[in-house]
Each structure stands twice: as C-alpha cells, then as structure tokens.
Amino acid sequence: MIKSERAAPSSRNGNGAKRTSKGLQYATSRESTPANIAASYGHYIGGAFVPSSGGESFETANPATDEVLSRVAMGTPEDVDRAVAAARKAYERYWQPLKPARRAAYVYRIARAISERARELAVLETLDNGKPIKESRDFDVPMSAAHFFYYAGWADKLEYAARGGRLPHSRGVVGAIVPWNFPLLMAAWKIAPALAAGNTIVLKPAETTPLSALRLAEICADADLPPGVLNIVTGDGVTGAALAAHAGIDKIAFTGSTEVGKAIQRSRAGSRIPITLELGGKAANIVFADAPLDAAIEGIVSGIYFNQGHVCCAGSRLLVQESIHDEVVERLKERIEVLRIGDPLDKNTDIGAINSRAQLDRINELVASGIAEGAVLHSQTAALPGNGCFFPASFFTGVGPGMRIAREEIFGPVLSILTFRTADEAIEKANNTRYGLSAGVWTDKGSKSMYVAGKLKAGVVWCSTFNKFDPSSPFGGYRESGFGREGGLEGLRPYLELAP
C-alpha cells in the first residue's frame, strides 16, 4: 500500500473508485479551457520577463502525468538584486507617491482580471500543482480574487488600520516566499495586502509550482500596474534564501515549512526587519460523542483530504471520543471508498496528484514509520493511475501519542486517529504538539464548544465545521506554526509601519 508507484492499471475513466455492477458510471469530464503555457519563462522584473543572469533554468512538470509543462529561469543572487532594485525604484517613483485611491483602483483591476480569467487560472493551477479542478475552480482562484477585492478596499482607508490614532505608512519593499500547496492563493495573500498598503513586492514562488504566479505577473502587466511594483523571481531554496537575506528589503512574509521558517528567522536575527511566518501544523480535529456525526464525518474528510492533505491547517490528528471511535472508523472506511482519485482535470475527481516525487517520498516514509511503530493503515482500495504521483486517501488507527505520525506533519492524505475520554483530556492532547495553526471542535453543545475552543492553542478554531476561509478573517499560528496573521485587518498591519 505504501508503494505508490505500484503498477496499478487505471480504470476506464481514470477514476478507479470501486463501483458495483449496478452503480453509475461517470463520464470523464475534463476541463478543456486551454492554459496557454509558454515553452519557457524568465523572471518578471521591472515590468518585463527577463532571463536568469546565470542563464540557467529548470523544468516544472505536471505531477499527475510527469509531463514537463515549461522551463523557468533559475534565480541567482544577482537576479534577486535586480528584482529588489526594480521594486525599490518603483516604490520611490510610482507606487508610494501615488494617490491611495489610484492604488485601490489597480488592486481592484487585478481582482477583476483574476475573476475574468478564472477558468484559465484554475486549469493552469491544476496542471502545475496536481490539485483537482473542482478545488482550483471553486476555491483557489475565487478566493485569490476575493483577497484582492478585500484589500483593494483598504488602500485608501489605511488611517483606520492603526490603533490609537497613529498614522500608518507603507514599509517599502516586501520580500515574499510562498509554498506549492496553494500557489496562486498564497501569492494573493501576500501581494494584495502589500500593494494595498503601498509597498512594492518581490515574490518567489515555489520551485514546483511557479506558473500561476507568472500568469499573475502577465495579468498585472495587462492591468498596467507600473513596472517594478510586482516582481517575480523563480528558483529553488537557494533563490529563496537570497531573497530572505537581501539587505534591500523592508519586510519578509514567508509561508512554508517550519524548518525553513526557522532558518529565515535565524538569518534575520538582530536586524529590525519585521517577519511574518506561516508554517506547519498538526491540527487536532476533536469529535465529541454528541457531535452530529453525519456532518462531522464530512468535516473530517474535508479536514484531511482537501488538496490531498497538502494543507498547513489540515485536521491531521483526529481526536475522537472513545465511545464513538469504532463507529467513526467504520464510517470513514466507507467514506474514503467513494472518494474519486485520479485525473485532476476531470471535474469528477475528488483527490488529485501529490505535488512532487519528493513529497510523495516523504509521505511514504512517514506512513512506513507509522506501520513500523505498530499503527494500522486503512486506505481506499481504488486503483491509482498508472503514472504520476498519487497516494490513496488513508487513515491510521491504533496511533500512539508518541508515534511520528501523531507528531510530525505528513502533509498528505493520511489521517491519524487517537481517542480521548473527557473534554479536558481532549484539550490536553490537542495542545500536546509543537504546532498551533488550526483546530476543529465537533459537538452539539454550545457551551462545551466554546469552553474547548477557548482553551485550544491554535490560531483558527473551527466549531462544527472545517476549512472555512474568508479574506476578512485573520489566519495564522501559535508556537512553531509561526507568527503574524494573514487576512483581515490583522493581515494588513504587518505591511504597515506606524509613525511613532
């Protein structure tokens, strides 16, 4: 089961969910909007696409097919220099002096352009990332547009963003580094508030998913955004480190692994550069015996299998009250059988591809550790597509609190199920982690819900729901899940400096 490259023949429609002979046969329904991917891309610096100073480039591939989609420039420290210089020039010449209402108009224009090109962006995101089209179409892209719409409204109202009558102003050049799990959305989370607050930005997309950010650069160019206000430098971890350490930036916004987040913070220790970090998580999803189970099962499924579990706030530790453990396990077994895994471009697909071979290896390694430590793995029995990176929807029972699968972020479609007896025990176990990004509480009793939610050390606590997002709602972590918030007023403030 843990060998994902097993030679499983894909079924007729690429979706291998087991059907009875009497069952319905869905037709493959691939989203056909063309993504118009160029053969190669340079960095987007100062309003133009430019090649890498080192002349090097790297491939980005579709993880569902291993097919190479394009070649993109490998960013060097010189490229980062150029991008930061372009951003500085744009900040001083165009963006900072611009009337705030005009800045708002630009940000609105970007939001509208994302909406207008939503289908194309969704296909592009699905090709480069591997996530199912129904998620890129219904979540990533509309939510990205929503962030631009939301922050556009702030651009000329910044004086209301500070407490105590202090006047806020922009910081300067923002260096932003984003991960591969929600490439466009994470870029939007940073670009929208940065621009609305009057900053310019240099963004480094993830190595495996650069295409949607580059498309966003084209969209900004079409929107006549002044050159240098948004710059994109593609590359790997070395490129990201060069950006994070660059002397010319005034603020760092990072979303990614806790390991890299710590490295950034170490490299910036002693400097006055403000940093926001949104890092990993191992969220507890707590289900009490009095929870509405029909809804809770759906919440558990969304919590861990949304985006193949490549979600920092995934509900990856299910804490279920002992009395209903067996029932929940039985129902989850049945539920994962009807999840359709396969071609991400097919509108019927629920679970798409793992983003990269490296991530698939990491999932396999952690799953193997869970088995070795004595936990029991349950996986959906559907045939996986013959090529590409796929991992079946899975969960572990018999998980001990000290096992790696109970403590480390798997970042894949693998849930660890543990039990508790009382509310206080649930709280203790939920908080027994180095992370603290999100949590879920499922109970029909409002008072218990509030009591537990108030004691959870997590940035977001969902009560009787999971994975709900809104641009006006702040999102961020406790402890090793990072600091700073994104979304809402709290997500705007890190991009503003307050006059003393």
Added chain:
Amino acid sequence: MLEARAADFSTRSLKREAKRAAIDLAIRCIDLTTLEGKDSPGKVASMCAKAVHPGYGAPAVAAVCVYPSMVAVAKAAVAGSGVKVASVATAFPSGLSALDVKLRDTEAALEAGADEIDMVINRGAFLAGDEQLVTDEIAAVKRLCGDIHVKAILEAGELGSYDAVRRCSDLALEAGADTIKTSTGKIGISATLPIALVMCQSIHAFYRRTGARRGFKAAGGIRASKVALSYLVLIDEVLGGDWLDPDLFRLGASSLLDDLLLQREKERTGRYPSPDIIPKD
C-alpha cells in the same frame, strides 16, 4: 459540511450511455403523483395511462401515488401493467387526526387495493418531544399493512434541523417503515440533497446495524432531470449501487416525468424536441 458534500452530487458528470441509462432508471423509479383536492377519476385514469406508457418507448414508472378515494380507479387503470398503486394515508398531509381515524384511513386504502402506503409521521408529537407516540403510530400502521410496503413521510421541512431529520429517520426505520420519504410536497421546503443525504446516512446505518436494506423516497419539488440524476448519484455514493432499484429508491413527482422524457428524446436525437411532443395527462 453536509451541504458541501451534497453540492458535489450535482457536479458529477453523467454523459452518453451512462446518462441514457440513468434517465431510464430515474423513470423506472418514479412514483407518478397527483395529490390535489381537484383530483377526479378522469384525471387519475389519464395519469395512470401515462404511468404505464409514458411514450417514445420509455419504460413504465414504478408506481402511481394518489389519495385513498382514488385507489380503486388507479388500480383498474394500471391493472396488469406491473405499475403499483401507492396511496397516501393517515390524514395526509398534516397527520393530525386521532390514531383510529388514521388507521381507518389506511384500511380504506388497503381495501381499495393499494400496493403501498405513504403515511405521514406525527411531526407535532415529535416536536413536542413525544418520540414514543411517533414510533407507536408508525408501528401500528405497519402492523395493519402487514407485507404491504409502508413509506413514512417525515416532512423534513417541518422538523427544523438536520439532527431532527436524522432522529426521525432512525425512529421510523426502527418502528418498521420499509421506506423513509422526505416530504409531502405540500409545504415550501420539500426534498433537498442535504436532507436526502442525512436520511440515506440513517438508512445506511440501519443496514450496517441489522443487515436489512430499507428504501428512500425523495418527493416534492423535483422537476428537472438534472436534479433527479443528482439523487441517483447521491444514492450511488452514499448507499451503493444495490439501492439504484425501484424496490429501494423512488422519486415522488408529478412533472419530472415530462422533463425526463424531453431529455431522453434529446439524448436519442441530439436535439431538444418541442415540449409539445410530451404527452400531457
């Protein structure tokens, strides 16, 4: 979260062969219904004729559903066709008569030859907290009906929450109802996909507990083929392919058949025909 999952059922794509088969399956699962104060023998007989021969080679529907006083007419009209006659009973649609009146109502339908009884549960008693009365009434009707198929109408739109829908589903199944049915079709909120999802979860839980397969009927407000196909997807994904059968799944509707026939012709010819070719009953 229930709504989110329910929304998925409408996005699955059924095309070509699979769509044609699904349309015919939906037709075979229909309880073609007329439940109006103006129902007359002529209207009922006309509807029954269409139930047996919908036209254009389409299969017959599962049953017709009428008031008790129309059962005899319906029975004669569908005689020999295999189409069953279902009758609403137990003081449909409110269900607020004395139990002996409800039982007599049911008896009248049975005497007239009804093959299936669509009873309404006592929502007033449920909302007042008297679950025992709800259960007892269903059990009493089932006792009276014996082997005759009993569908318990929950009138989910009056129950106020998904939890209450789930609770009533569990009660009705435990009390012996052969099928649980969403609605009377007489109030604003009738069948919805999330309500159906909750009810089917209950049926599935009952199956897991006892090994017995009980049925589901969605009724009220289902007019479009696309919606009917979404219910088939729901049944398939929640209960499994074994439930895609008129013995275990019904669609209670009056005008849905017309749209299914229209879509059926469209699938057959590749063009939308004029709605005027669909026979009106």
